[in-house]
Amino acid sequence: MDEPSQSMANMWPDLIKKAKDGGLNAIETYVFWNAHEPLRRQYDFSGNNDLIRFIQTVKDEGLYAILRIGPYVCAEWNYGGFPVWLHNMPGIEMRSANNVFMNEMQNFTSLIVDMMKKESLFASQGGPIILAQIENEYGNVISSYGDVGKAYINWCASMAKSLDIGVPWIMCQEDDAPEPMLNTCNGYYCDQFTPNNPKTPKIWTENWTGWFKNWGGLDPKRTAEDVAFAVARFYQNGGSLQNYYMYHGGTNFGRTAGGPYITTTYDYDAPLNEYGSLNQPKYGHLTQLHNILRSMERTLTYGNVTSTDYGNSVFGTVYSIDNTSSCFFGNANVTSDATVNYQGVDYNVPAWSVSILPDCKTEVYNTARVNIQTNLMVKESNQAEDEPASLKWSWRPEINLEQTLVQGKGQVSTGMIVDQKVTNDVSDYLWYMTSLNVDKDDPIWTDDMSIRVNATGHILHAYVNGEYLDSQWATYGIFNYVFEKKVKLNPGKNQITLLSATVGLQNYGPKFDVVQSGISGPVEIIGRKGDETIIKDLSLHKWSYKTGLHGLDNKIYNSDSKFSAQWNSDNLPLNKMLTWYKTTFKAPLGEDPVALDMQGLGKGLAWVNGNSIGRYWPSYMAQEDGCSTEACDYRGSYYSSKCDTNCGQPTQRWYHVPRSFFQDGVNELVLFEEFGGNPTLVNFQTLRVGTACGSAYENKDMELSCQGRPISAIKFASFGDVQGTCGSYHKGTCAGQNDALSIIQNACVGKETCTVSASESTFGVADCTEDISKRLIVEAAC
Numbered sequence: 001m002d003e004p005s006q007s008m009a010n011m012w013p014d015l016i017k018k019a020k021d022g023g024l025n026a027i028e029t030y031v032f033w034n035a036h037e038p039l040r041r042q043y044d045f046s047g048n049n050d051l052i053r054f055i056q057t058v059k060d061e062g063l064y065a066i067l068r069i070g071p072y073v074c075a076e077w078n079y080g081g082f083p084v085w086l087h088n089m090p091g092i093e094m095r096s097a098n099n100v101f102m103n104e105m106q107n108f109t110s111l112i113v114d115m116m117k118k119e120s121l122f123a124s125q126g127g128p129i130i131l132a133q134i135e136n137e138y139g140n141v142i143s144s145y146g147d148v149g150k151a152y153i154n155w156c157a158s159m160a161k162s163l164d165i166g167v168p169w170i171m172c173q174e175d176d177a178p179e180p181m182l183n184t185c186n187g188y189y190c191d192q193f194t195p196n197n198p199k200t201p202k203i204w205t206e207n208w209t210g211w212f213k214n215w216g217g218l219d220p221k222r223t224a225e226d227v228a229f230a231v232a233r234f235y236q237n238g239g240s241l242q243n244y245y246m247y248h249g250g251t252n253f254g255r256t257a258g259g260p261y262i263t264t265t266y267d268y269d270a271p272l273n274e275y276g277s278l279n280q281p282k283y284g285h286l287t288q289l290h291n292i293l294r295s296m297e298r299t300l301t302y303g304n305v306t307s308t309d310y311g312n313s314v315f316g317t318v319y320s321i322d323n324t325s326s327c328f329f330g331n332a333n334v335t336s337d338a339t340v341n342y343q344g345v346d347y348n349v350p351a352w353s354v355s356i357l358p359d360c361k362t363e364v365y366n367t368a369r370v371n372i373q374t375n376l377m378v379k380e381s382n383q384a385e386d387e388p389a390s391l392k393w394s395w396r397p398e399i400n401l402e403q404t405l406v407q408g409k410g411q412v413s414t415g416m417i418v419d420q421k422v423t424n425d426v427s428d429y430l431w432y433m434t435s436l437n438v439d440k441d442d443p444i445w446t447d448d449m450s451i452r453v454n455a456t457g458h459i460l461h462a463y464v465n466g467e468y469l470d471s472q473w474a475t476y477g478i479f480n481y482v483f484e485k486k487v488k489l490n491p492g493k494n495q496i497t498l499l500s501a502t503v504g505l506q507n508y509g510p511k512f513d514v515v516q517s518g519i520s521g522p523v524e525i526i527g528r529k530g531d532e533t534i535i536k537d538l539s540l541h542k543w544s545y546k547t548g549l550h551g552l553d554n555k556i557y558n559s560d561s562k563f564s565a566q567w568n569s570d571n572l573p574l575n576k577m578l579t580w581y582k583t584t585f586k587a588p589l590g591e592d593p594v595a596l597d598m599q600g601l602g603k604g605l606a607w608v609n610g611n612s613i614g615r616y617w618p619s620y621m622a623q624e625d626g627c628s629t630e631a632c633d634y635r636g637s638y639y640s641s642k643c644d645t646n647c648g649q650p651t652q653r654w655y656h657v658p659r660s661f662f663q664d665g666v667n668e669l670v671l672f673e674e675f676g677g678n679p680t681l682v683n684f685q686t687l688r689v690g691t692a693c694g695s696a697y698e699n700k701d702m703e704l705s706c707q708g709r710p711i712s713a714i715k716f717a718s719f720g721d722v723q724g725t726c727g728s729y730h731k732g733t734c735a736g737q738n739d740a741l742s743i744i745q746n747a748c749v750g751k752e753t754c755t756v757s758a759s760e761s762t763f764g765v766a767d768c769t770e771d772i773s774k775r776l777i778v779e780a781a782c
């Protein structure tokens, strides 16, 4: 892990506040074992790792907390949150009834529990923590562990119970959770979930608001309508508690991104985007839903339930107590809208939606009718500087390269090829070095010799006798490959140096912890002569190893590094491997979040004032296929690739730099470029709402906001059956008679927010046919 800093912790209060404003009453978090116990029995709860401070911040906002200790957490987090030193403990078998593992797991879990108790943070002590979690989705993999799996989960339950926290423990995705553990659900929909114990409340620990991204993969999107549908249906069908995963996914700073190949961004299409800004309409549409559900708390909690099946996947549910009742009308049909007649009144329920009537008379919410603006964000150049032209770059090659490339000098050596995890994962990089003596009499000596390396990923750079040969890396989901390249050997001694780089260790799957990493071998020299092939296996040679890079070891990304003076300002090399680049800049003005545009670079690591902003890899293009040109249809079951975007673009071009990473005056950006790239296009940008598209169905209010800026112009406004999407609206077959554009201009331009009622009394009669739900649609420039 990179050194923790105070910086990210500074973002917590604002994010938690926004979650509260979004109508949430609890914050769920994982606990990351590898962050807190980076070395065995050496703990880190400082800065960003200050778990107590996090829970206190949640408490200070008046919210509950759910503590998912795990300590296996998955989470697209490096190695699922396990410290890699665990893997190297003799005799260990992870997530299994194995004494070595259980001892470590119990040690860490009780440490966390004790810390919480000491600060009185459990609800049983008057604190905010209402639930705690042990293990994570073990039920998904238990069958691969045989009988030991069952013994392990029983042990987890009794160990957790013995910690006596005074609030319930949950085990998500664990069908046979032993009592008193509560089995909970994770997924896109959990309305059909039934816990194994009839006394267990129906709890949804992970409602996936979108999905994560891999290098080479696309940007998953999930519509606001579909997430709202899933939530409303869950509560219609007796749900007690649901948690968004993610509500804010943020950024995998440092080397925290999991694997294989999880990107630095963990935006997740969550209601709060990677930068902490509102992802509209998702944030607002769900906020309205939360507020309505909470207004029905009494009927939902204590009411008697009656359900009616109207046929064709249409269900009505009434919760009533005393003289009050609340109704849900749900239509799970994918294509046909429904009319529900309840107590003599007809209610239209669109396909794949739920209507909520808190008093069983007036529909106040339908999951498919969005009365919230859509935001389109824009990126602006850094107003404090004229970037990228003003950025003056200096550079230096990686330190002491000749030691590995020419001398093959490592820190340890052994007679075999090792898994990269032996290094305890202190770096992405491991050098594998060996030498080979051949003379011209050797049977392998031909004019057609190659080196062949079996690798299990992720990235391999090969050098022979100090000369770069070639590189290869796993692409598009194939994580084992064979590297083969022609070589010219010298008679006598030849130095073979292979640099392996990992891009996040496996974090999910049965026995994910023993998935190989680095160079698996064999490594062979192949000589071909006519139809004869001679193979020399180097796997059992003496191999020397060096972990990491000298530049990383010496932290040359910090301005106080002893190498800080040794940078060149002339002859800036472009597309040169293993090169360090440095520049200074002024922080962008204002308060808007900041992104670093890494266009032109290959792959590597980046730091702003010594804070790691994560791995970058803009040269890796997302796959070409799988994006639709049509707007995403919210109807029908969601799956992670249903509404993908970003085909054929860099997987990740922009990287979040938290404002708190900056300082007044001069700031420093340092890059370690592994593949070779061109830094001259790199620049800082700020993000803000560029276009806001207001939307309101008839007789609802259309609220429009440029979020802290005045509305500068209205580009489109119409009340009727508007077609298209934000950015490309056009009038439909019918529209109110009055001039909608000037009405909205008068009401909104120059203001930060405005509210206009979507009604015929404002916009005039719209001659729409009966089956059309009229909407006011506005497109504003911010």
Ligand code: GAL
Binding pocket: 073, 074, 075, 076, 136, 137, 186, 206, 211, 212
């Ligand atoms: C779940 C897991 C989470 C996360 C999620 C996908 O299976 O519990 O930790 O990995 O999938 O984002």
